Amino acid sequence: xxxxxxxxxxxxxGKGTIEAVREVSxxxxxxxxxxxxxxxxxxxxxxxxxxxxxxxxxAGRVHIAGFDAAREPGRVRKAIGYVGQKNAxxxxxxxxxxLITQGRCYGLRLRDARRRADEVLEILxxxxxxxxxxxxxxxxxxRRVDIALGLIHNPxxxxxxxxxxxxxxxxxxxxxxxxxxxxxxxxxxxxxTTHYLDEADQMAERIVIVDQGRVIANGTAAALKADLAGxxxxxxxxxxDSAHAAARVAGQMAGVLEVTAEGQTVHVRIADVDAxxxxxxxxxxxxxxxxxxxxxxxxxxxxxxxNLTGRRLEDTGHAYETASxxxxxxxxx
Ligand SMILES: Nc1ncnc2c1ncn2[C@@H]1O[C@H](COP(=O)(O)OP(=O)(O)OP(=O)(O)O)[C@@H](O)[C@H]1O
Numbered sequence: 001x002x003x004x005x006x007x008x009x010x011x012x013x014g015k016g017t018i019e020a021v022r023e024v025s026x027x028x029x030x031x032x033x034x035x036x037x038x039x040x041x042x043x044x045x046x047x048x049x050x051x052x053x054x055x056x057x058x059a060g061r062v063h064i065a066g067f068d069a070a071r072e073p074g075r076v077r078k079a080i081g082y083v084g085q086k087n088a089x090x091x092x093x094x095x096x097x098x099l100i101t102q103g104r105c106y107g108l109r110l111r112d113a114r115r116r117a118d119e120v121l122e123i124l125x126x127x128x129x130x131x132x133x134x135x136x137x138x139x140x141x142x143r144r145v146d147i148a149l150g151l152i153h154n155p156x157x158x159x160x161x162x163x164x165x166x167x168x169x170x171x172x173x174x175x176x177x178x179x180x181x182x183x184x185x186x187x188x189x190x191x192x193t194t195h196y197l198d199e200a201d202q203m204a205e206r207i208v209i210v211d212q213g214r215v216i217a218n219g220t221a222a223a224l225k226a227d228l229a230g231x232x233x234x235x236x237x238x239x240x241d242s243a244h245a246a247a248r249v250a251g252q253m254a255g256v257l258e259v260t261a262e263g264q265t266v267h268v269r270i271a272d273v274d275a276x277x278x279x280x281x282x283x284x285x286x287x288x289x290x291x292x293x294x295x296x297x298x299x300x301x302x303x304x305x306x307n308l309t310g311r312r313l314e315d316t317g318h319a320y321e322t323a324s325x326x327x328x329x330x331x332x333x
Contacts, residue, residue: 140171
């Protein structure tokens with residue numbers, strides 16, 4: 001449904017050139033929900049703007065719903081909805097009237113625009129806001145109105161640029177329910193960008209990680225974590241000699257990716273920790289090594305990013321907090 005092939009975009013700034021997108025290629029199947037994740041300045045918004053015909057690529061091709069974006073931009077625009085980072089509705093226009101006006105801009109007859117406006121209000125669960133003006137709404141309500149506007153012409157593909165940024169955790173969870181509902185009940189293909197690692201982890205079917213204008217990973221959260229990070233086991237021993245002995249034992253186990261001894265503790269990165277931890281404890285017992293504490297940790301998407309780039313997502317820009325760490329009502333620039 002969405003195909004990005006060798007996308008590249010440079011910007012001239014003064015005498016220099018910024019390579020915002022160097023090489024981005026991926027596909028999104030019909031009905032799939034894909035999250036584009038990456039640090040600030042990675043090239044996510046630029047990619048989205050190229051996919052939605054708002055910006056011509058320096059090189060590469062875009063196909064949406066079978067149409068070539070360079071040759072048939074009008075048909076692509078009819079097939080897609082785009083919800084940018086800024087609010088799309090006028091401050092003082094009543095929501096339903098705004099929806100009807102924008103529906104008319106897409107060529108809907110008045111009767112159809114009215115019917116569709118009521119439909120999208122219903123889909124987004126905001127029928128009670130029909131007569132309100134955007135200026136009087138909460139952040140979460142406004143984002144729903146923006147998405148309703150993006151859906152007014154009944155697109156089969158929806159692009160959302162950081163739809164949950166600036167929302168409190170409760171509104172964010174509610175909006176995600178709506179986004180999941182759009183995909184599940186209405187079969188809409190959705191591509192969104194997000195800052196929130198845990199949000200991408202829990203909600204997206206597939207994640208494309210972008211860094212410095214390039215795709216560096218593409219897969220389900222579970223597959224990325226299993227392939228690129230591995231699970232961890234941590235065990236503590238009574239003394240450093242025991243820890244070193246325990247590290248040697250771990251080094252002989254199948255599936256081990258990394259072993260470090262730190263004081264009395266041993267950290268082991270390994271595939272399939274569920275099976276590995278009991279096996280490791282049995283081996284340590286067999287080697288007469290005492291264990292005073294043992295635990296395991298599944299990797300996060302941040303671990304995936306560290307393994308790919310050597311940097312933490314949190315350190316690469318601002319605003320890479322996890323959803324739960326953000327105070328209620330916080331906003332982002
Ligand atoms: N119109 C422009 N002119 C010059 N440079 C630009 C322009 N648009 C984007 N850039 C630069 O291209 C790079 C990629 O920007 P982009 O907005 O695509 O990143 P992003 O991943 O969406 O970041 P964020 O998460 O902060 O929105 C950045 O260095 C940005 O400053």
